[in-house]
Amino acid sequence: MALLVLKFGGTSVSDIERIECVADKIVRETHAGHKVVVVVSAMSGITDRLVGYCLEINELHDVSEYDTVVSAGEQITSGLMAIALQKRGVKARSWLGWQIPIKTNNVYGKARIKSIGIEELHKHLDDGEVAVVPGFQGITEESRISTLGRGGSDTSAVALAAALGADRCDIYTDVNGVYTADPRIVPEASKISRISYEEMLELASLGSKVLQTRSVEMGAKSGVAIQVLSSFDDEVGSALKGTLVVTEEEIVEQVIVTGIAHRQDEAKVTVIGVEDRPSVAAGLFGPLAKAAVNVDMIVQNISADGRTDMTFTINKTDLARAIKVLEEDVECSYDKVITRENVCKISVVGIGMQSHAGVANTMFNTLGEKGINIHVISTSEIKISVLIDSDYTELALRSLHTAYGLDCQESNPE
Numbered sequence: 484m485a486l487l488v489l490k491f492g493g494t495s496v497s498d499i500e501r502i503e504c505v506a507d508k509i510v511r512e513t514h515a516g517h518k519v520v521v522v523v524s525a526m527s528g529i530t531d532r533l534v535g536y537c538l539e540i541n542e543l544h545d546v547s548e549y550d551t552v553v554s555a556g557e558q559i560t561s562g563l564m565a566i567a568l569q570k571r572g573v574k575a576r577s578w579l580g581w582q583i584p585i586k587t588n589n590v591y592g593k594a595r596i597k598s599i600g601i602e603e604l605h606k607h608l609d610d611g612e613v614a615v616v617p618g619f620q621g622i623t624e625e626s627r628i629s630t631l632g633r634g635g636s637d638t639s640a641v642a643l644a645a646a647l648g649a650d651r652c653d654i655y656t657d658v659n660g661v662y663t664a665d666p667r668i669v670p671e672a673s674k675i676s677r678i679s680y681e682e683m684l685e686l687a688s689l690g691s692k693v694l695q696t697r698s699v700e701m702g703a704k705s706g707v708a709i710q711v712l713s714s715f716d717d718e719v720g721s722a723l724k725g726t727l728v729v730t731e732e733e734i735v736e737q738v739i740v741t742g743i744a745h746r747q748d749e750a751k752v753t754v755i756g757v758e759d760r761p762s763v764a765a766g767l768f769g770p771l772a773k774a775a776v777n778v779d780m781i782v783q784n785i786s787a788d789g790r791t792d793m794t795f796t797i798n799k800t801d802l803a804r805a806i807k808v809l810e811e812d813v814e815c816s817y818d819k820v821i822t823r824e825n826v827c828k829i830s831v832v833g834i835g836m837q838s839h840a841g842v843a844n845t846m847f848n849t850l851g852e853k854g855i856n857i858h859v860i861s862t863s864e865i866k867i868s869v870l871i872d873s874d875y876t877e878l879a880l881r882s883l884h885t886a887y888g889l890d891c892q893e894s895n896p897e
């Protein structure tokens with residue numbers, strides 16, 4: 484008998500028919516004798532709608548109220564899933580974030596989990612009850628609802644698995660594993676059977692939204708066995724061949740490039756004519772950090788006449804906030820700000836890159852041959868990222884996928 488945490492994402496619970504289908508899967512795990520904690524997302528499209536409502540009223544809304552609104556989607560699914568399980572004769576109840584409690588810090592909109600109360604949950608599980616937990620939500624020290632950032636239900640699931648000492652955390656989604664690139668854009672993408680936490684962390688943070696970055700971080704730290712599988716396949720759990728996220732030592736075949744990630748939600752900001760003097764970067768980026776605007780890639784141009792241009796990328800959703808900070812709070816003078824939203828960041832990732840030269844060259848040559856201009860470049864030990872115009876996203880992804888020899892030889896089911 485194992486303790487399993489099963490997480491079902493938005494498309495897996497998109498309507499009542501899908502919720503009933505998922506309930507049948509859960510029943511199969513309970514009948515196999517497992518203790519089960521279920522983590523559910525909002526039905527697909529709901530969170531986007533709730534975010535839209537907040538933005539419609541005020542783009543610079545209070546983020547704690549935003550959390551009150553957007554956490555509601557998961558609450559609905561958890562109640563519905565408990566009802567569907569009860570209909571099947573399974574003892575089940577919903578556990579909202581505050582009821583467990585899942586305590587987080589006060590960074591509304593992107594809160595981090597600090598602790599999880601497991602005592603009561605364990606008692607109910609020992610009693611044969613299935614716990615249905617709405618993902619994404621927690622409670623702050625101020626006793627207010629918080630959310631864990633978009634895609635945060637993955638993190639709720641892995642955090643619960645870690646706290647409860649679960650044997651496995653199965654992340655059911657709408658693809659049957661982690662692929663070498665988003666299979667919806669690159670049909671030639673191949674499924675990866677085992678991926679290291681380190682590479683998955685890079686891919687996730689660089690845009691492969693199949694797992695939220697923090698869930699991988701938490702998996703690596705706690706050693707939780709994470710498995711990504713499809714809720715649309717007939718089998719459940721260990722019978723399904725998804726992707727296992729494991730330690731580097733457990734990877735048998737080492738490749739140079741493991742996968743290619745992309746993110747379309749970036750915006751490029753160029754601050755023109757910034758005075759070029761010591762501590763100017765701190766004067767610019769300090770206030771942005773204080774306003775919880777995460778800055779990603781940064782390039783500073785060569786200065787002329789004591790002035791320079793500073794380009795950086797941020798999440799599109801932070802753009803209005805960033806402009807406000809630049810207008811009101813930065814501690815340096817500049818001439819003007821230019822923003823651009825139709826950009827895409829493409830990154831190639833692989834642990835094998837550390838010991839191989841020429842990976843960057845292949846990237847630049849491939850993009851050059853296709854006439855794709857690179858705006859910004861950034862590198863780390865196991866990744867190279869470029870910022871390009873989003874019109875070229877698909878072309879860039881597919882050409883790079885071929886150039887690095889990642890194309891699948893068989894046709895994909897998706």
Ligand code: ADP
Nearest residue numbers: 492493494656657661662664665667691692693
């Ligand atoms: P869920 O609602 O189940 O959490 P998400 O939409 O958050 O699902 O994540 C699954 C999606 O991630 C897939 O539909 C796929 O388009 C996308 N994706 C991006 N990169 C990858 C990748 N490398 N492998 C698999 N899926 C990927």
Ligand code: ASP
Nearest residue numbers: 524530619633634635636
């Ligand atoms: N519903 C939230 C979102 O769409 C959390 C999740 O699905 O993981 O971002």
Ligand code: MG
Nearest residue numbers: 492634692693
């Ligand atoms: Mg997700």
